[in-house]
Amino acid sequence: xxxxxxxxxRISILERLAKIKQQGSIEDYIQEFEVLVSQAPNVMEEQxxxxxxxxxxxxxxxxxxxxxxxxLTRAMEIAMDLEETANCDKxxxxxxxxxxxxxxxxxx
Numbered sequence: 001x002x003x004x005x006x007x008x009x010r011i012s013i014l015e016r017l018a019k020i021k022q023q024g025s026i027e028d029y030i031q032e033f034e035v036l037v038s039q040a041p042n043v044m045e046e047q048x049x050x051x052x053x054x055x056x057x058x059x060x061x062x063x064x065x066x067x068x069x070x071x072l073t074r075a076m077e078i079a080m081d082l083e084e085t086a087n088c089d090k091x092x093x094x095x096x097x098x099x100x101x102x103x104x105x106x107x108x
Contacts, residue, residue, distance in 0.1 A: 013040040017048070021055040026083040029056070030076050037072075048072045 017036050022029035037048055049072045053061055056079070063082055069075035 014043070017043070017051045020051075022057050022060065026056075026060065026079045030079065045072060049075055052076070 013036060017033075017040065020029075020032060020036060033052055037043070040048075049069065052072055052075055053064065053069075056064070060079065060082065064075060064078050067074075067078050069078060
């Protein structure tokens with residue numbers, strides 16, 4: 001499994017967790033993050049949560065922080081809820097796209 005997802009790169013899983021960042025949808029970020037986490041069984045929960053939160057887009061992170069998640073799975077659930085709500089409210093537009101839009105007219 002590690003060979004399949006880890007490739008032949010000489011970079012550690014912790015380095016990869018520290019480098020990954022949300023560039024697209026929250027769902028895509030979570031999927032990529034979970035693949036890396038599955039390869040790092042000895043990483044503490046608090047450390048994984050820190051990696052996850054730090055590498056979210058800043059505006060998304062600001063929406064999750066008030067919920068003060070203590071577990072990675074809870075932070076992921078909140079993030080997915082944000083994206084789901086945005087998709088319902090804005091006709092399939094991701095929360096990331098909404099937060100990156102400067103004009104309110106683009107959302108109407």
